[in-house]
Amino acid sequence: MRVAVSACLLGAPVRYDGGAKPCPEVLELAEKVEVVRVCPETASGLPVPRPPAEQRDGRVFLSDGRDVTAEFARGADLSLAAVRRSPVSLAVLKAKSPSCGVGLVYDGTYTGRLVAGQGVFAERLAREGICVVTEDIVRECKPSVEHPVAIVLGSGLGHLGSLVRPVRRIDYRDIDGFPVTARPVPGHSFEATVGTIDDVPVVVYPGRIHLYQGYSAAEVTALVRHAHHLGCRDIVFACATGAVPGNAGVGLGILTDQINLTGRNPLAEWDGLRDVESPFVDMNDAFSPYLRSIARGVADDLGIHVEEGVYAGVLGPCFETPAEVAALRALGVSYVGMSTVCEVVMARALGMHALGLTLAANESGAPAVSHESVLAEAERHAEDFERLVRGVLRLL
Ligand code: SF4
Incomplete structure (x- = not known):
């Protein structure tokens, strides 16, 4: 079974702050399946570290006000192309992220508030008919x-x-x-x-x-x-x-x-x-x-x-x-x-x-x-x- 997984969940230091968010349950799953490691934001060439990004009114902005919608779209497209080359039936993506979030994303106020929505990459995967879940589901089902x-x-x-x-x-x-x-x-x-x-x-x-x-x-x-x-x-x-x-x-x-x-x-x-x-x-x-x-x-x-x-x-x-x-x-x-x-x-x-x-x-x-x-x-x-x-x- 092949599964796409957010690189930061696997311990890669690719997040905006230069850190990772390793999830033990996802790491355990990754040992038992074939993994396609994805990070749309680094794929787009965005630097690490950088200011955090959030979605607002269908666009993506860094906290310093820069509009990075095009970069996020390019990263999502490049990551989707990688998934198409190695087809997966499941994707486990980092919760709440403007790229990888599933169901809930930060609301663009940089206050930690969440709204219903999909990350730019998660939405593309879902449109392909791929089951997309966050690490929370893997943890809950463990x-x-x-x-x-x-x-x-x-x-x-x-x-x-x-x-x-x-x-x-x-x-x-x-x-x-x-x-x-x-x-x-x-x-x-x-x-x-x-x-x-x-x-x-x-x-x-x-x-x-x-x-x-x-x-x-x-x-x-x-x-x-x-x-x-x-x-x-x-x-x-x-x-x-x-x-x-x-x-x-x-x-x-x-x-x-x-x-x-x-x-x-x-x-x-x-x-x-x-x-x-x-x-x-x-x-x-x-x-x-x-x-x-x-x-x-x-x-x-x-x-x-x-x-x-x-x-x-x-x-x-x-x-x-x-x-x-x-x-x-x-x-x-x-x-x-x-x-x-x-x-x-x-x-x-x-x-x-x-x-x-x-x-x-x-x-x-x-x-x-x-x-x-x-x-x-x-x-x-x-x-x-x-x-x-x-x-x-x-x-x-
Ligand atoms: S949430 Fe997605 S885009 Fe952001 S660092 Fe993790 S893998 Fe990369």
Whole structure:
């Protein structure tokens, strides 16, 4: 996997003040991927050190008043050309910088105030369709004992739990909000394991309950709240789905977005909502672009065939009619399943970073689909699924 990284984050003394801003988490990531080191400002020929620069009214000025918009544009173009020569799927750029900032930049008053905006170079990369994040995202997504990665497994995918070096086990019946009388459907088990996979701290939930079993949206999201309570910031949702013919094929997929067709929302049913800052949760980037890029890069590096597409969550438990399949195809849906959407809503409400991985075990609407055939297909892809998840954990 090749990643563009701001040179100052890697310890190069290229900032306006002659210093660097090395980030340990980015340095660690850089050791595991192929790095394209970028610094648009030095690429443009601007001296180091120099007065600081900030954006104002679409232009860039040094604090001494000099307009350096043209220099910033030239540096961004030269750095973009370097990235095009060595294509990347991800860029990790220095936060808030007028060149590299993502989402927030200094507002041109040199008072430390921030405004919504993109650095000149970051904007060019985003326009190329490259996932652009700051070092803050890499830091937040870095697993630790305090912040293990939660992994929620779906039908037939629970074997991943056997890879965990266990530290302790948690009976789902001891999880707040999880229905004590719930029994797992075939292919699921109801005991979470806290431990490590390849030395990465994880909490694996090897089974879930579903709306179609009569549980509430609050109950089906109890595991997500539990993971958050344990300190998890990243959460991987794995689910079995049907591939919508014409939009996706049977096999592994990375979820890019979701459509909640269950008619239910956990935030409308959850007592804890009043403790959340706002019930109006931003569902842009429901699935973390950073984690998706990592998963894509791992799949490509390992030669695992993985498609990408939108997931539609339905109530179930019956499979789709031909008319419903046609409607899903027209909606741009690639995968349809009976879980995950409510969990992702809850994860986003709690500020967690979600990655959705699916095993499309059959074509949606195909005749004679049985739960057993879903489990058999899951078995066929078990090894690739395991390699994909382990590869993602290794890079985080
Ligand atoms: S933020 Fe970007 S342009 Fe500024 S010093 Fe770092 S790499 Fe160079």
